Amino acid sequence: APKTVLITGCSSGIGLALAVKMARDKQKRFKVIATMRNLGKRGCLEAAAGVTLNKTLEIRQLDVCDERSIISCINSIPNRHVDILINNAGVGMIGPIECQTIEEMKGVMETNFFGVVRMIKEVLPDMKRRRSGHIVVISSVMGLQGIMFNDIYTASKFAVEGFCESLVIQALKFNIFVSLIEPGPVVTEFETKVYEDAENADYSTTDPETADMFTNLYLKNSKAIFSSLGQTPNDIAEHTLRVISATKPPFRHQTNAVYTPMTALKHADPTGALMTDTFYKMVFKYDTLMHISLKAIKVIRWQARKMRQGVKMLGFS
Ligand code: NAD
Known part of the structure; x- marks a missing residue:
């Protein structure tokens, strides 16, 4: 029987590419539950899914910051049976910390860290009972190494890495695999969104030297790095599919x-x-x-x- 795969954050980027790639699998190994916070944004996924829509790919609502939406989505799956959970939903944040509010920072942690924790808490007991399952998290190289002006985003990915590193050993005892996918830069809306925020931000709350360092040095270099070293969402989907298909999936996998x-x-x-x-x-x-x-x-x-x-x-x- 095909494996049930639940993916978060499928309205764009890596989540969308991965959902479609798995739904189009030639060997029909997967039944994909492609979830998104706002179903109003399902258009691109529907178009990309094509004939697989409502066959090997179903679209459901799920906000990783809302426990009720997580529970109702999982409850809507027959026997709550999720073989593979892919935690992909995430948000970015760049800039000097003096220009970011604690509320904004908490928002990043809520999605990138507690979002993953909420999802895993919901599927883990069933996976343990069945003694099988695979939990995949789209982390980042910034889960391994801090990068200037990415302080809070990096912290959120480090949190995810530490959480998974602790969980993996216990999970293995129940025959559950945990895998962290660690991409470098990927050209998606993610990049566009952080640059948009950066352009609209108010840098008067930091000193001119820091503001200049961020807007002139960091932003310019970062854009150059994305255009020269950036991978596509499809590249990351391919790497992730390889990890999922492995007989003994690796705990960590860097894509670049x-x-x-x-x-x-x-x-x-x-x-x-x-x-x-x-x-x-x-x-x-x-x-x-x-x-x-x-x-x-x-x-x-x-x-x-x-x-x-x-x-x-x-x-x-
Ligand atoms: P993206 O912005 O295209 O996709 C992120 C998705 O998460 C969006 O569809 C967004 O709507 C969704 N999302 C945000 N908050 C949510 C919530 N509360 N509930 C459900 N969905 C929510 O960007 P992407 O690059 O495809 O990002 C996917 C993942 O890859 C993220 O976890 C990101 O941290 C990670 N990543 C991205 C890059 C990069 O350079 N783009 C690099 C390394 C890792």
């Missing part, structure tokens, strides 16, 4: 190899100096970047050798 060294810096040097030096130079002293990157690679190689020795000493290999 360019970002892997960046996330390794803190592990190579536990004092954090390698990471802070690299990022400082990357942002403020671009010309010395090559030099520091080569040094970083050497340190990472050295550390990897040490780690392998350590693992051997502990008798794990």
Whole structure:
């Protein structure tokens, strides 16, 4: 029988691409419950779903910030049976923290962190009882490494990573897999939305130097990075499908190899100096970047050798 897959945040971007890709699976392995907060925005998904609509893909309302909407959506599924939960809904936020209210920050945590917690709390007991299931979370490389002016967004993704890292061991005892997908930049409405917010923001609540750093240095570089290194929602959907299809799904999966060294810096040097030096130079002293990157690679190689020795000493290999 096809597996029931519930995906959150399917009105656009990665969620939409993934819902359609799974619904169109040639081997018909999935029945997709594509959920969204506002059913008024179902048009794009319906168009992309085409003939799969109401066959292998059904659209339902679900707001990850509203427990009642989560419960009523799960209750509407026969036997509340969800084989694969994909936590995709998320919001971004960029800018100097002096320009963001605590309420706005809480909003990001509500969606990106508590949204995931609410969903998992609702499906976990049934998965445990059946002793099977797969919980997937669309995290980010920013769940592994902080990036300037993404303070709160990064914190929300770190929270998700820590939560899943704690849960995964218990879940495995019940034969439930947990997987974090960690994309770098992806060209979706996400990017457009954060830039729109950034353009309309009031920077008078921070000092001129910080405001200039954000609007001139950060925004310009960020746009260049998205256009040169950005992946498509379809790329992320393909990576996610591979993780879901694996016999032993990985706990972590990065979709963009360019970002892997960046996330390794803190592990190579536990004092954090390698990471802070690299990022400082990357942002403020671009010309010395090559030099520091080569040094970083050497340190990472050295550390990897040490780690392998350590693992051997502990008798794990
Ligand atoms: P997107 O804005 O196109 O999609 C996010 C979706 O989440 C939207 O459809 C939005 O309506 C929905 N959503 C927001 N709040 C919700 C709520 N309370 N309940 C239900 N749905 C809600 O952007 P995307 O890039 O496709 O983002 C999907 C996920 O990928 C997010 O978790 C994001 O953090 C993550 N991600 C994005 C990027 C990127 O660069 N775009 C990079 C790494 C990770």
